[in-house]
Amino acid sequence: MPEPFTQEHAGERLRGVYGGGPGATAAPTAVLLHGAGRGSTERLLPLLDEFVAHGCHALAFDFSGHGESSGALAELSLRRRFEQAVAVIDARVPADGPLVLVGFSMSGQTVADLARHYGERVAALALCAPAVYAGEAWDVPFGRGDGEFSEIIRRPDSWRRSPALDVLRAYEGRAVLAVPGTDAVIPPEVTEAVQEALAFRSQFTRLELPDADHQLGRWLGDHADERRGLVSALLTGLGDRGWTATRSWVAKQLPEGRTVVDSGLLAGGWSSQMRRLTLDNGTELVLRSFVKPFFRQHAPGLLGREAAVLALLADVDGVPAPAPVAVDGTAEHCDHPSLLMSRLPGRVRVDGEDLERRLDLLAAQLVRIHRVVPEERPRTYQAWTGPEKVRGVRGPLWERAVDVIRRDPPPYEGRFLHRDFHPGNVLFTGAGAELRISGVVDWVETSWGPADLDVAHCSTALALLHGPEQGLAFRERYEAHGGLGLADGPDHLYWRLLDALAYCPDAAKPAGPWRELGRTDLTPEVLAGRLEAYVRELMERYG
Numbered sequence: 001m002p003e004p005f006t007q008e009h010a011g012e013r014l015r016g017v018y019g020g021g022p023g024a025t026a027a028p029t030a031v032l033l034h035g036a037g038r039g040s041t042e043r044l045l046p047l048l049d050e051f052v053a054h055g056c057h058a059l060a061f062d063f064s065g066h067g068e069s070s071g072a073l074a075e076l077s078l079r080r081r082f083e084q085a086v087a088v089i090d091a092r093v094p095a096d097g098p099l100v101l102v103g104f105s106m107s108g109q110t111v112a113d114l115a116r117h118y119g120e121r122v123a124a125l126a127l128c129a130p131a132v133y134a135g136e137a138w139d140v141p142f143g144r145g146d147g148e149f150s151e152i153i154r155r156p157d158s159w160r161r162s163p164a165l166d167v168l169r170a171y172e173g174r175a176v177l178a179v180p181g182t183d184a185v186i187p188p189e190v191t192e193a194v195q196e197a198l199a200f201r202s203q204f205t206r207l208e209l210p211d212a213d214h215q216l217g218r219w220l221g222d223h224a225d226e227r228r229g230l231v232s233a234l235l236t237g238l239g240d241r242g243w244t245a246t247r248s249w250v251a252k253q254l255p256e257g258r259t260v261v262d263s264g265l266l267a268g269g270w271s272s273q274m275r276r277l278t279l280d281n282g283t284e285l286v287l288r289s290f291v292k293p294f295f296r297q298h299a300p301g302l303l304g305r306e307a308a309v310l311a312l313l314a315d316v317d318g319v320p321a322p323a324p325v326a327v328d329g330t331a332e333h334c335d336h337p338s339l340l341m342s343r344l345p346g347r348v349r350v351d352g353e354d355l356e357r358r359l360d361l362l363a364a365q366l367v368r369i370h371r372v373v374p375e376e377r378p379r380t381y382q383a384w385t386g387p388e389k390v391r392g393v394r395g396p397l398w399e400r401a402v403d404v405i406r407r408d409p410p411p412y413e414g415r416f417l418h419r420d421f422h423p424g425n426v427l428f429t430g431a432g433a434e435l436r437i438s439g440v441v442d443w444v445e446t447s448w449g450p451a452d453l454d455v456a457h458c459s460t461a462l463a464l465l466h467g468p469e470q471g472l473a474f475r476e477r478y479e480a481h482g483g484l485g486l487a488d489g490p491d492h493l494y495w496r497l498l499d500a501l502a503y504c505p506d507a508a509k510p511a512g513p514w515r516e517l518g519r520t521d522l523t524p525e526v527l528a529g530r531l532e533a534y535v536r537e538l539m540e541r542y543g
Contacts, residue, residue, distance in 0.1 A: 002048060007061065009087040010080075015068035016041060016061025018092055019052040028098040028123055028238065031089060031114075032060040033081075034217060035105030036142075040067030046221040047102070050231045056100065061088050077149070078138045081106075082113040089114075098123040100234060104217045105185065106131050108194065112164035115171055124174035124234050128216040129186050130194055132162035159190055168197035169512075172265070175202035176234050180219070181210035195292070200512070201265055201273065203243055203335060204291045205233055237335065249333040250287065253326040253340055254279065267348070267516045270424075271295050271444070276343060284343035285325060289336040299337030302444040303329040305378065306339060309443040318368040320344060320439045344439030346427030350465055350514050354435050359470065361437050362426060362458065363477035369440070370451050370484050372416040381417060381449030383409075385502035392505020393532075401535050404543070405498050410491035412450035415484060419445035421454050422461035424513055451484050452495035460500045463534035464507060464527050465514065471534050472541065493542035500535055507531040 002017035020027065030051040032044045041060040051058035063081050064071030093099065099122050103111035108130020115122045133153055140149040152158060168175075175198045179191055198204045209226060212219040220227045237244030250260060262278040266286065272295060277285045288306075290299045304327065313321040322341035331337045349358060387406045390398070418425075420442055427439035455478050463471025475486060486492060503510070508524035515522055 002045065002052075002058075005059075005061075005092070007088050007091055009084055012064040012084070013070045014061050014064065014084055014088060016059055016088060016092075017045070017048065018057070018059045019048055020057030027056050028100050029057040029059065029089075029093045030100040030102060031085070031093075032058065033085060033101070033103045033107035033110055034060070034063070034066065035107055038066075039104065039106075039217065042067060043215075043217045043221055044104075046224075047217070047227055047231070050227050051100070054231050054235055056235070057093070057097075059088065059092055073142060074144050075141050077141050078106075078109055078113070078133060081110050082117070085110055085114055086117060089118075097121070098238075100238075101125040102128065102234075103130060104128045105214065109133050109162070109164050112167040116163075116167045122171070122173055123238050124176075125171070126176040126178060126230065126234050127194060127198075128178040128220075128230075129180055129183055129214050130177070130191075131186055132159050132164040132190065132194065134158040134161045135163050136161075160193070165193060165197045168194060168202075169200045171198065172201045173203065174234060174236070174238060175204045176207055176230065177204070178207045178209060178216060178230060180212035180214060180216055181208070182212070183214045185214040196509075199273075199292045202291075203237070206293050207233060243335055246287070246289070246334040246336070246338060249326075249328060249338070250277065250340060258283070267513065270510050270513050271442075277340075286322065286341050286343045288339045288341070289334070290338075291336050296331075296337055299331070300329040303327050303337055303339045305446060306442075306444045309378070309446045310341060312374055313372070313443075316372055319365075319372065320437065321443065322439070322441060344427055344441070346429040346438035348424055348426070348517060349428045350423055350517050350519050352466070354431060355466065355470075357432075357435050358423075358428065359462070359474070359477055360481070361428075361435065362421075362423065363474065363483070364481040365426065365437050365440065366418070366421055366454055366458065366478060367481045367483050369418050369421065370415045370454065374416060377414070377448045378416070378446045379448065381419060381447035381453055383498055385498065385504075390501045390504045397532070397536055397539065398504075400539060400543075401497050401501060404490070404493055404539075405501060407494065410450075410487055410494055412452070412487065413485050414448045415451045415454075417447045417449050417451070417454050418443065419447045419449075419454065420457065422458050423465060424461070450487070450495060452486050452492055453499065455483070455486060456496045456499035459496065460503065460531075460534070463500075464503075464511065464522070464530050465519070468530055468534040468537055472537055489542055493538060496538050496542065497535070500531065500538070503531055 002019035005016050007014040041062050044060045048058045048060050062069040065073030065076050101111045108127045109132050137152040142149050258279045260277050261280045264276050266274040273289045275287045290296045307324045307327040310324040313319050325340040327339045328334045329337050387402045390402050425442040429438040430436050459471040459474040507527040511522050
């Protein structure tokens with residue numbers, strides 16, 4: 001049975017319970033944090049017992065103004081919730097003891113605050129129907145629903161400025177996001193933003209609970225199988241930060257006698273996590289893992305196609321691509337669908353130095369890709385948007401642009417397409433006259449289609465990265481290096497807009513990796529402005 005405790009902090013008496021026997025001395029401690037309103041420890045007791053049954057220590061307590069703790073809810077704030085949680089953890093958990101943080105609703109924010117505070121001690125975290133809040137709300141007392149705190153959190157999209165999202169984006173341990181089928185409290189945009197942040201670095205799992213509502217603490221208390229599933233998912237591979245199965249699989253793919261001695265995340269990935277693996281003889285490999293639910297669902301096709309394309313390109317001069325080592329597209333052996341491949345020299349460049357030279361090299365490289373003639377054609381290209389999918393933009397310009405892609409696709413001569421060719425997927429070495437392309441990566445979308453489509457995709461990226469004029473000029477660079485058969489006028493405009501409109505309504509969404517590489521100037525406002533200017537110029541030039 002859990003033992004009750006009282007923690008004095010800043011004039012308040014915080015009531016809680018603690019479970020876990022002496023046999024679990026070295027085990028992690030699960031810290032369960034209830035939500036706002038009528039939330040309390042009582043509804044979390046079945047979940048606490050489940051952690052204890054799995055060999056963990058576990059504790060839960062009532063924030064001030066809740067349950068059996070003293071204080072007034074109106075005087076509580078996000079800062080005070082964080083400070084109270086720190087006081088309880090520091091008093092009840094050994095100073096070097098690993099933590100498993102579980103937060104419900106408002107405590108999604110508190111878990112992020114604790115993850116920032118405790119750093120690598122946080123071995124795993126679970127966010128259950130979580131909320132995150134704008135930074136300016138952190139110090140403000142909650143009040144009674146009509147004060148400053150309520151005004152801040154009710155501002156449209158104020159949560160997008162939450163520092164919690166940056167913390168979750170940097171977190172590299174085990175993470176589970178529990179999502180109820182019906183949630184009348186947390187907007188789906190918040191849930192997706194939290195997922196996007198967690199999937200960037202953590203060993204992430206999205207746990208769907210289709211029969212549950214927002215009150216997940218209470219619901220899990222009544223559903224033993226799902227409660228057990230949450231705890232099992234959170235604790236799987238905990239000693240390896242959730243990567244036990246993948247580590248074992250990788251070890252079996254290495255040459256006899258070789259071992260991995262170091263690893264680290266590579267910057268620049270968006271659809272997947274990319275890790276550098278260094279072997280004991282200095283050889284470096286790259287591990288691609290699909291952790292986002294959408295890409296995980298389509299991983300067998302994506303990774304199988306990439307492995308096949310990399311094998312094909314091994315015999316092609318002028319297209320430097322990684323060599324495939326092994327693939328587990330269904331996650332039969334790994335924690336996530338994965339592809340292991342060689343690592344190429346060089347780095348991604350999205351800065352302004354040597355820009356003209358880099359753009360010419362990009363154009364020449366794309367021409368060489370389009371000259372590849374495979375024995376077996378890859379799949380026909382897939383459009384990444386359509387007139388019915390363009391959202392979030394209004395006005396005559398956008399209406400005319402959408403009308404352009406309502407037509408049937410223009411006829412084209414098929415080419416071998418990279419399909420995701422842009423500066424983020426190209427590696428460079430050297431500088432000045434010695435600048436060279438040393439690698440082209442990310443071949444999961446390789447397709448058969450018009451050369452215009454690859455030109456369009458790279459052009460849109462250049463417009464966002466370096467300004468509309470660079471995006472507009474890329475066609476001329478491509479043709480100057482012997483580019484193959486681009487369409488003219490309205491037909492070329494179709495392909496350009498089919499790509500550019502895929503960035504609506506959020507041109508900033510794929511720019512996260514660019515900011516990670518130092519382009520902090522690429523704010524959502526800057527990117528939205530560049531996309532609009534680029535579309536306007538396209539309409540004037542080709543319309």
